[in-house]
Amino acid sequence: MPTRELGFEEFKGLVCLSLEDMSRELYKGNRSSIKIKKEQVAVKNLMKIIQAALTLSNKKGFAAMSLRDLSREAGLSMGALYTYFTSKEDLLHMIQRQSAVVFRVLLEQIEGVDDPVQRLRRAIRTHLFLSEILQNWFYFTYMEAKNLAKEEQKKAIEGELATERIFVDIIRDGTARGVFRECDSELMAALIKAMLQDWYLKRWKYRKRKTDVESYAAFVADMVQAYMAVQGDTREGGALT
Amino acid sequence: MPTRELGFEEFKGLVCLSLEDMSRELYKGNRSSIKIKKEQVAVKNLMKIIQAALTLSNKKGFAAMSLRDLSREAGLSMGALYTYFTSKEDLLHMIQRQSAVVFRVLLEQIEGVDDPVQRLRRAIRTHLFLSEILQNWFYFTYMEAKNLAKEEQKKAIEGELATERIFVDIIRDGTARGVFRECDSELMAALIKAMLQDWYLKRWKYRKRKTDVESYAAFVADMVQAYMAVQGDTREGGALT
DNA sequence: GTCTATACATAGATAGAC
């Protein structure tokens, strides 16, 4: 569907990923465990709870965040909190599960882009844009994955690999069509992912340096492109070997 | 001093970074807070404590690890534990501070390597080798940095930036000498660091794929080199722009 | 030096008033 290259602000305006959007989705997906019936009320409070949970957890870790801390930060009593989740672990899982929307948007955005180079570039930009909008969600998901129950942890790993798989497929397609050089596509994809993740893991650093997401995206894309380009092959020759 | 390029096993044999070495250093650096007088005894138990602390923390997080857990895993009583540190936070800080040896070794290893390309390659390899040997220390330091007190946290950030600075300097030197293209050296260094960190943050993934540290180092170095090379400039031209 | 037993604080979770 999306053919034209979008700037970050345009992208942000189109996708529905505000705290309210995310909270509403979360509410709809957890009607059974949330005791509040009125959507208006529920969403309003879920926004406060999630915002508070992400802020506190990302500052000192989910395990170190007590529900009393959360209660204070969200402006709700302990009792009220427990009408929105059944246990602290439940809250963790709700937030974590919601992060899955990312994969859907990523696929949507590269759909219909045929040229491997453009497709790769689009995937990189989209991933960075998403993590820019949902920075605290991404950070939380990454850092708190180890706290999940075994079953949910397995899903998180599958999610990580599925995203990586998107990049692997693009690279292999490009190589098959002669646009990219031959290379270890899994390793290449892993390194791209590492660079994409650094954007939200070290947000403080890039913020201090006033690096914006567009520049970062361009740099990563250029770097990958420089390596993947078939002409001017620097893999074997040169001072490196 | 080191002129010849070392393989990983050679490197591992030369540096003194076994659990025992690290524990002994830690003991010497914390004589004041550790109540045990006999070095033999202290080091033996510190090894058990640190090994247990790293294992448990890296599995479920330092905050979620209770000292009862630690006591069981290390095979020492609660009382005994407290003769090796004054508080749980103290233990965290001792482990975290010990990770600083890395910076020293990194500097030692690139010292005397003049050619920017070789110097960059050496720095990349050394960082990866170090994180391979001290995988659990690196992982711990990265994931638990947020639990540090404000003062120690500041030091951790300075450490991160100091390592990055080494790469910045190599890149700028290379550019000045006409070996590397002009580029945003801080951003380049940040991305290199991101790729280096992925090696110990996602060790499970690379282990499963049977990627060894030498291959990983070569890939990262080649990729950086492909972008930094002055000839065959692909930054502006090509399908990307 | 190391252990067992215990003090004391704080955690997660719930009951029942409003």
Next chain:
DNA sequence: GTCTATCTATGTATAGAC
């Protein structure tokens, strides 16, 4: 739907026997 008050388990930390 939300609050306050409270239960119980578990946490960190220490005292004192061996």
